Amino acid sequence: MGIADRKEREKTEMKRLIMDAAMRMFLEEGYEKTSIRNIAEKIEYSPATIYLYYKDKDELLYDVQRQAFEKLYQVFEKKAVNKHPFKRLEELGKAYIQFGLEQPDLYDLMFIIRSPMNKIEQEDTWENGDASLQFLLSIVEECMAQQLIRFQDKHVAALSLWSVCHGLVSLHVRCRLKVMSLDDNSASHAIYHALDQYLQMIKV
Amino acid sequence: MGIADRKEREKTEMKRLIMDAAMRMFLEEGYEKTSIRNIAEKIEYSPATIYLYYKDKDELLYDVQRQAFEKLYQVFEKKAVNKHPFKRLEELGKAYIQFGLEQPDLYDLMFIIRSPMNKIEQEDTWENGDASLQFLLSIVEECMAQQLIRFQDKHVAALSLWSVCHGLVSLHVRCRLKVMSLDDNSASHAIYHALDQYLQMIKV
DNA sequence: TGGAATACTGAACACTGTTCAGTAAGTTTG
C-alpha cells in the first residue's frame, strides 16, 4: 500500500505547510492579519483548499497553538535548570514572563484569545498546555517536598504562580498597565519586580 | 442660544442612546455579536448614523468601557466597607473576582480585548480605570501604614494583587484553566481559594 | 483505455467596519 502511505504523508505535509504559513503570518503580522485568505495566498493555494485539511480556522489555530506551546516548553527546559528547586521556580517564572513579553502574538494565541479554544469547548481538558503545566507542577512538588514554599496544595501553588505571571503579562500586552502611567520600558521593569516580590512572599 | 443648547442636548442624548444599546447588546449577546449594524438596527437608525456620533467602533466601545468601570467602582464602594483595612482589601479582591465571573463580557471589555484601547494607543494614561485603581491604592496605602502587608511600595502591592486577581479571572473566562481538568464549578472554587492563599502570603 | 476517486478552485453567501454622495428636514436670512 505504498500509494496510500504516500497520500497520508502528503496530507500531513500539506497540513504542515498550512500551519507553518499560519505561524509565520502570526509572528510577522499578528492575529488580525492572519486570515484564511492571506495564508492561502502565501502558500499559493485557494482559500477553499485549506478547508480540505482543517475543519475551520479554529482547528488550524489550535494546531498553531500546539506548536507555540512546544516553543514555550523548550524555553522552560533551557532556562529552568538550577539544581535548587526554588531557584528553578524563579527561573521558570522569569522565563514565562520573558516569553510573553518577547512573543506577544504567540502569547495571545496561547493564553488570551478565544478562538482556538472553541475547538475543545465541550471537553474539559486541554492537552496543548499540558506538558508546560506538568513542568511547573513538578518543580512546585519538589519545592514543597523540601518545604521551600508556603503552600499546602501543589495545584493551588501552581495556579497561584501561573496567575501572577499571566496577570502581569496579559495586563501589559493588552495595554491595561497604562492606568499606572508606566511607559513600555518601566512597565516591563515593574513586571519583573512584581514577580520577585511575589516569590519572596511565597518563600518559607 | 436655546436652539444651540437643545442641539447640544440632543447630541449627547443620541450618544447615550447608542451607548446604551451597545451596552445592552454587549451584556446580552457578547462582543462578537455587538456589531455596528446590530446596534443600528436595535435603535432603528442606519449604521452610518452611528458614525456621526462616534469616530469609529473603538471610540464607542471606549465609552461603554467607561460605563462598565463605573459599575465596578460601585461594586467596590458597596462591598469593600470593613473598618479594618486588610479585611477591606480581602473584600475588594473577592468583589473584583466575583464581578469578573458574573459579568464575563464586561470583564472582557474592561481588561482583555484590544479594541477599546486603540483609542488611547498614543497616550500613556487610561482614565477609564483610574478611579478603581485609586480605590485599590488607598486601601493598600492604609494597610501599609498599619504594617499589615509585607510590601514596601504601594504601587508594587497594588500591581501584585491586581495581577493575581486578573490572572485568575482571565485564565478562567478564556477557558485556560481547562488544562487543570477543572469543571466550571470547581474552577470558581479554586479561584477564590487561590485568592485566599495569596492574601495569607502577603499578610505580615 | 474507461471509469472512479481524489485534489483543487472560482464564485458565491452572509457577515464585518467604514465612507460618501445624495436627500430630506430644520433653521436662518432677505
Added chain:
DNA sequence: CAAACTTACTGAACAGTGTTCAGTATTCCA
C-alpha cells in the same frame, strides 16, 4: 412668506472576513 443655508440622516458601495459548494482538472486502478 420664500429662498438659501445648515444639519441630520441614509442607501449603496468598498474592501475585507470565514465558509460552502458545484464544477473541473488530475491521478489512480481495474
